Amino acid sequence: QSALTQTASVSGSPGQSITISCTGTSSDVGSYNLVSWYQQHPGKAPKLMIYEDSKRPSGVSNRFSGSKSGNTASLTISGLQAEDEADYYCCSYAETRTWVFGEGTKLTVL
């Protein structure tokens, strides 16, 4: 199972919005409403930010939103803040009873 494809890096200024994409196939992203997104700061464990394509866990800022079209899922962060600078990973269930993560995207807040 190949990793989902994510842009290696993205940047934005405070207050701006950015979108991170996650491209899979019809065997994973495109077949199930089970894409989740994780934020990871250096040396820390990942943190769940979005699940089931677009649902936001309790306690996660509403500046984070998720969407999906076909085989591509997206994470949008609006009103960028300095603390948003981190690595972001998408993840999807795959039909082979496995779970596959994206390659990761490094977000830099300028």
Added chain:
Amino acid sequence: EVQLVESGGGLVQPGGSLRLSCAASGFTFSSYEMNWVRQAPGKGLEWVSYISSSGATIYYADSVKGRFTISRDNAKNSLYLQMNSLRAEDTAVYYCARFLPYSYGTFEYWGQGTLVTVSS
């Protein structure tokens, strides 16, 4: 408060074995599906293995199938990963992660991780 605390990592020679543990607290461990996810130094996340709440259903990534064994002891609120025939490419931080109930694939809570280094 949900807590997952991994232990058992360390330095091991290629071909060697190691057993990781994950101690769970703050929730009814026996009701939740659990996983191991790893992250090689400077690399991305990789799902390793899944176990159902009862332990009856188990899945593995192809990269570890036949070498790693996941298990759990619900009486001890503990998750385990027995790793045999270790290779240099198994070097990683290993996280245990709890699934969100009724969401087949949402890693809701994560431990802080334990580092496994495979090197001679």
